[in-house]
Amino acid sequence: METVILIVVIALVVLGAAGWFVVGSRRKGLPPAPPRTPAEPGVGDEAAPSVEAPRRSVDTVDLPETTVVVPAEPEPAPLEIPDPTAGRLVRLRARLARSQTSLGKGLLALLAREHLDEDTWEEIEDTLLTADVGVASTQELVDRLRTRVKVLGTRTPADLRALLHEELLTLVGPDLDRTLKTARHTGGEAGDRPAVVLVVGVNGTGKTTTTGKLARVLVADGRSVVLGAADTFRAAAADQLQTWGERVGARTVRGPEAGDPASVAFDAVKEGIAEGVDTVLVDTAGRLHTKTGLMDELGKVKRVVEKHGPVDEVLLVLDATTGQNGLVQARVFAEVVDITGIVLTKLDGTAKGGIVVSVQRELGVPVKLIGLGEGPDDLAPFEPSAFVDALIGE
Known part of the structure; x- marks a missing residue:
């Protein structure tokens, strides 16, 4: 038994010595490990105690100065002063x-x-x-x-x-009443309200342009004006009218494109009453006289506007160069609304001045305004004697 124990002890000693020899030989073949640089505390290392920074309230924080840049509003274009009627x-x-x-x-x-x-x-x-x-x-x-x-x-x-x-x-016809009824109503049956003028006509006659030029005529005579852009069917008609108004300081009431023209006309008159202006000019859609539905709508515009009071003028714009075709247009418009006066445009571009005579006889209403060019002040009241003087020449 003692012999067995001795043999076991000797075997363990031999195995331990052999293992030490092998480990030692391996360590001699490996390069030495690089020295460790204590840059950051490793896992298990003791960390330095944290120091709590003093807290600052919002009131004590110095904010950087900021400059708020407000874009400058564009300066409005200076208002134009239209030529007086006499000089025109x-x-x-x-x-x-x-x-x-x-x-x-x-x-x-x-x-x-x-x-x-x-x-x-x-x-x-x-x-x-x-x-x-x-x-x-x-x-x-x-x-x-x-x-x-x-x-x-x-x-x-x-x-x-x-x-x-x-x-x-x-x-x-020197005796025809060619007065434009554009003066504000004060008292009486009509009440205290602006005069209302509807401008009607076929596309291409210069209807919207005539409305803008008429605004200039009224402003030159000392009247205040509100424009109603009731031509909602023609693209950019409202923009065109608003541009005319801005040039003389007249505000334009407009609605959505392809909106209800009668609603725009109603709002324009309502705004004119609220602002206390002298005259409201309503530019209606340029309706082809062959389209019955559109002509009926023109009648609707007039009826809706008359909820504020009677319409003072319905001016039919005709192109003087169209001749007898203009008479056909005039007839149909006269059946829908009561025309009170005629505006002849482009009279300078035709030698057919007789259209003045024929259209007056056809409708039984006078020519009240004539357009003689493309300039902003090329619209003037019609004077029979001056017109005949021009026909005969010097």
Whole structure:
């Protein structure tokens, strides 16, 4: 038994010595480990005690100074001062004379012939018809001229000019009331409210532009104006009208594109009443006279506006260059709304000044305004005597 224990002890000693030899030999073959640099505490190392920083309230914190940059509002464009009516008429009279003298000169040349036979009178009729005077008015004028020439006997140039001036003036209608009813109502049955003017007409006649120019005419005469952009169907019509208004300080009431025109017109008059202005100008959609639905809508606009009170003026804008086609348009519009006056645009671009006579006779209402160019102040009240002077020339 003791022998066995001795053998076991010797075996353990031998194995321990062998293991030490192997481990030692391995350590001799490995490079020495690099020295450890104590940069950060490792796991298990004792950390330094933390020092709590003093807390600061919001009141004691110094905030950096900040500069708030507020964008500068663009300066409004200076308001324009429209030309007064008197100065405008002088300039337009000269322009009208340059474009319309062919009619008067032609008639004077025919009447000055030594023998006024039937062929000459037929030429006079043709001249008048070509100028869009109209069949009935032409026949009336020729008959009167025939009678006057026989009574006159001797026909000097001065006599013929005076005769023609008198007869043409009678034809144009010097006694028609061409007053624009744009003055504010004060008291009475109409109450205290602005005058309301509807501007109607077919697309392309210059209706929106005429509305803007009319605003300038009224502002030049000392009136305050609100514009109603009830032409909601034509793209940019409201923008165009607003631009006209901004130039003279007139506010524009507008609605959404393709919105209800009657609603816009109603709001414009309501705003005009609230602001106490003199005149509300409502630009309606340029309706084709062949579209019954749109024409009916024009009637609706007028009925809705009349909830505030009667409409003072309904101005029909006609292009003078369209001639007899303009009369067809005038007839249909007159069936829908009661036209109170006519605005003839582009009269400087045509020698057919007789349209003034024919459209007045067709509708039984006077021409109240004429447009003679593209300038902002090229709209003026119609003066029969000045118009006839321009027809005959100097």
